[in-house]
Amino acid sequence: MNAPFSAPVPSIATALPALDIRHVSKAFVVDGKAVEVLADISLSVEAGSFVSIVGASGCGKSTLLRLILGLDLDYAGDIHLDGQPVEGPGPERSIVFQEHRLLPWLTVEGNVGAALLHSGLDAAARRRSVAEHLELVGLEAFAKAYPAQLSGGMAQRVAIARALANRPRFLLLDEPLGALDALTRLRLQGELKRIVAHEGATAVLVTHDVDEAVFLGHRIVVLHPRPGRIAAVLEVPEEARADRSSPTFVALRDRVLELLGVSLGEGRAR
Amino acid sequence: MSIEATAATALPAETRAGNALRSVARRIEWRPWTAFAALLALWFAAHHFGWVPAKYLPSPVAVVQRLIREVTAGTLLHDLHETLRRNLSGLVIGVAAGLALGALLGASSLVGRIVGPTVLAQRQTALFAWVPLLAMWFGGGDTGKITFIAVAAFQPVVIGTWRGISLVPTTYRELSDVLLLSRWNYMRLVALPHALPMIFTGLHGALIYAWLATVGSELFLNISPGLGGRLNEGSQLFEIDLLFLVILLFGLIGLGFNTLAERAEGLLIRWNNR
Numbered sequence: 280m281n282a283p284f285s286a287p288v289p290s291i292a293t294a295l296p297a298l299d300i301r302h303v304s305k306a307f308v309v310d311g312k313a314v315e316v317l318a319d320i321s322l323s324v325e326a327g328s329f330v331s332i333v334g335a336s337g338c339g340k341s342t343l344l345r346l347i348l349g350l351d352l353d354y355a356g357d358i359h360l361d362g363q364p365v366e367g368p369g370p371e372r373s374i375v376f377q378e379h380r381l382l383p384w385l386t387v388e389g390n391v392g393a394a395l396l397h398s399g400l401d402a403a404a405r406r407r408s409v410a411e412h413l414e415l416v417g418l419e420a421f422a423k424a425y426p427a428q429l430s431g432g433m434a435q436r437v438a439i440a441r442a443l444a445n446r447p448r449f450l451l452l453d454e455p456l457g458a459l460d461a462l463t464r465l466r467l468q469g470e471l472k473r474i475v476a477h478e479g480a481t482a483v484l485v486t487h488d489v490d491e492a493v494f495l496g497h498r499i500v501v502l503h504p505r506p507g508r509i510a511a512v513l514e515v516p517e518e519a520r521a522d523r524s525s526p527t528f529v530a531l532r533d534r535v536l537e538l539l540g541v542s543l544g545e546g547r548a549r
Numbered sequence: 550m551s552i553e554a555t556a557a558t559a560l561p562a563e564t565r566a567g568n569a570l571r572s573v574a575r576r577i578e579w580r581p582w583t584a585f586a587a588l589l590a591l592w593f594a595a596h597h598f599g600w601v602p603a604k605y606l607p608s609p610v611a612v613v614q615r616l617i618r619e620v621t622a623g624t625l626l627h628d629l630h631e632t633l634r635r636n637l638s639g640l641v642i643g644v645a646a647g648l649a650l651g652a653l654l655g656a657s658s659l660v661g662r663i664v665g666p667t668v669l670a671q672r673q674t675a676l677f678a679w680v681p682l683l684a685m686w687f688g689g690g691d692t693g694k695i696t697f698i699a700v701a702a703f704q705p706v707v708i709g710t711w712r713g714i715s716l717v718p719t720t721y722r723e724l725s726d727v728l729l730l731s732r733w734n735y736m737r738l739v740a741l742p743h744a745l746p747m748i749f750t751g752l753h754g755a756l757i758y759a760w761l762a763t764v765g766s767e768l769f770l771n772i773s774p775g776l777g778g779r780l781n782e783g784s785q786l787f788e789i790d791l792l793f794l795v796i797l798l799f800g801l802i803g804l805g806f807n808t809l810a811e812r813a814e815g816l817l818i819r820w821n822n823r
Contacts (some may be wrong), residue, residue, distance in 0.1 A: 350723060368726050380724050384742040393738055397729040 296323035297481045298347065298449065303356035304506075305342055315506035316342050320356070321511065322500060326448070329475060329482040332497030333535060339507030340485040341412055344451045347483065348374055354412055360449065370397060373447040375455040379424065379434040381426040387413065388422040394444040411443050412440040417461055432463035450475060452484040456491065468494055472520075489535045493519055493528055501538045511538050609788040612797070615790040625779075628677060629798070635691065636763040639698025644755055647703040648723075648748070651710025655735060655744070668711070672704050676762065680769050689771035694763075701762035702755040709751020713744025715790040749817055753810040760803050 284377045305317040314337040324330050334340050345351045347358060347422045360372070373394070388409050392508040395405040415421045416436040426434055435455060442450060455471070456464045472495055475482050486492050492499050496515050503510040511533065519528040589609065595601050596608040607615075618626035654661045654668065679700055687693035717740050725735045767777020776795050783791035 348727060350726060368729060372567060372727075374727055376720075376724075378720070380720055382721070382742070384738065385738065392735075394728050396734050397731070504695070 286396055288321045288386040297326035297361055298322075298324040298483070299359040299362075299529060300343075300347070300355045301347065301359075301499035303354055303358060304516075305339065305346065305354040315358055317346075317354070318506040318508045321399075321508070322512075324481055324482050327479055328497045328507065329472075329484065329495055330487060330498050330500060332500045332502060333486055333539065334502030334507065335504050335539060338502040338504035340487075340502060341453050343507070344374065344485055347449070347451060348372055349461055360457045370445055372449040372451065373442040373445060374451040374453060375435070376458045376530070377454040379426070379431075379438040380439075383426050385425075387418065387424050387426070387429070388427070390437060391444050394441045398445055401527065405455055405523045406443050409440075409445075411519050412444045413437075415443070415477070416440045416470070418446075430463075430516070431459050432467060435459060435467065435507065436470070439474065440474060444475065444519050445477065445478070448480060450480040452482060452483045452486075455484075457486070457488070464488075464491070471495065489532050490523070492535065493532050494523060495520075499531075499535060502533060604787070605789060607747055607793055612793045615794050617792075619794070625794075628774055628776050628779050630765065631773070632763060632777065633802075635694055635766070635775065636698060639695045639762065640702045640755060640759040642695065643699035643702025643759065644706050644752065646699065646817055647755070648710055651707040651748075651751075652736070654707070654712060655714025655740065656709040656732070658715070661711070665711070668707055672708060676704075676758065677765060677769075680765065682742055684770055689692045690773065693737025694766035694770055694773075697766045698759050698762040701758040703756030704747070705758060706751040709747045709749075709754070710744060713747030715739045716747075717743050720823055730814065745817065753814060756806050756810050757803070764799055 283359065300320055300322045302318060303320045304315065306315045308314070322330070322366070331342050332343065342351075346354055347365065349369065349372070351363045352365075352367070360369075381387075382393070383493075385393065388406075391409045392405055393414060395408055398405070400408065403495045408417065410422070412544055413422055418433060418440065419438055421437075422432065426437070429437065430480065435458075440457070445501060452471075456467050458468065468491055475495075482495075484495055493515055497520075499513045500509055501511045501513070502508065513531065515531060516527050518525050519531050522528060582744055591607075592609055596603065597608055616625070650664075654665055672758070679697060683697050683700070684693050685697045692823060707748050714736075720742065725739050730738065764777055767773070767775045768780060772778045779791060780795045782788070783795060
């Protein structure tokens with residue numbers, strides 16, 4: 280299954296991949312010893328596509344997002360965005376963390392507006408963008424509320440609005456729905472898919488929820504842990520993305536689970 | 550509570566009024582006053598039965614009479630005014646300096662590493678150890694006194710501000726990096742609001758220390774108009790009623806400052822936990 284990933288999947292429109300990760304390795308020093316967390320990761324993502332990265336905890340998924348964000352520049356290999364190397368955080372990239380990370384002393388609109396302070400837009404344009412994105416996540420009525428007054432799902436929707444307010448071309452999602460209850464998660468998965476399609480952003484989702492990875496991604500990257508390395512990249516057929524109960528969806532999910540080392544026969548045998 | 554309320558509305562008017570009166574009486578916190586009353590009774594008794602010679606213990610009535618005399622003559626109000634003026638001047642200077650240096654220490658880890666240890670060492674010196682030095686530098690007059698009060702107020706504020714700003718969690722720092730917040734916006738939107746509870750604890754400390762320093766400066770430095778000067782006067786002229794009166798005043802003002810700070814802190818915490 281160690282298919283050659285360095286060869287990018289032929290893209291539809293442009294030859295240059297929007298996000299190009301080449302031979303990236305990353306090690307942390309723990310107690311004086313180097314611990315490798317990512318080993319030779321190569322991955323290309325075309326503009327406008329949605330890639331899901333699945334793996335058990337400790338496989339370096341979140342670290343990879345931090346590298347793409349430019350929060351950590353200490354790694355081997357290259358990461359290019361539209362041909363430009365990543366040299367730090369930039370306005371064309373944004374992230375939704377697992378916890379909403381809203382500032383508790385700012386209102387909902389204050390939190391979303393904070394993402395636009397660097398945009399160069401004037402106050403009126405910023406207000407418009409905030410209102411527009413709160414509407415997109417269905418929270419326009421809560422603009423003046425404080426984070427503590429929101430449910431977990433609502434707070435995460437605000438975080439999504441904040442990540443989108445500056446119209447980033449790259450949206451990074453670090454287990455954004457991981458802390459939510461099952462029902463809210465299912466509902467937000469649908470919303471996230473609609474919103475990302477609406478914004479036309481290139482999205483990289485990191486998750487350990489295989490259903491979520493299949494439902495949202497155009498492609499699924501399966502990581503194996505310690506050190507994190509790519510085990511497989513699977514294309515998601517449109518049919519699977521469209522319907523969670525379609526045979527294609529179920530087959531793909533089972534395939535991913537198998538790659539992650541989950542034996543599906545076990546439960547039935549006992 | 551709600552059951553009681555419904556019952557009350559069903560009762561005739563006069564009973565309702567009685568209930569209201571009783572509920573007001575119940576709401577007044579009487580317990581702290583029992584210790585105070587017991588002390589007052591002991592004082593009266595000690596004076597009345599001559600347990601302590603009157604030379605060392607005035608009667609409570611004598612203290613009240615002294616208060617009336619001092620107020621009508623205007624002397625005490627003048628002293629009170631002088632003491633509060635010194636206290637507030639020193640407090641404002643010390644707090645402003647503490648906020649400014651604390652913010653600088655918190656905002657720049659380089660400044661924190663260079664200047665921080667000195668600030669921490671300064672905090673370890675007992676407050677009153679500064680009195681002789683400041684008296685030499687600034688004299689025993691108003692300048693020396695206000696400087697001493699400012700030093701006292703400065704210590705807790707600089708530490709609280711510094712810690713509050715430098716202890717912003719990495720999650721918020723990362724967020725600020727991703728949102729490309731400028732240094733100014735980071736201070737305004739993230740660091741200062743996060744530091745506010747700790748700054749406030751520092752301000753509360755400053756209020757108490759500045760008050761201590763005010764009393765100390767008036768006692769240990771030159772005699773000048775002010776409550777501390779009256780204390781000196783009372784002890785030197787053996788006016789025991791004046792001593793008691795001024796000590797009571799110091800206690801009352803300190804209590805007032807503390808209550809004010811606690812009220813404000815309560816409001817702030819409610820705002821923070823909204």
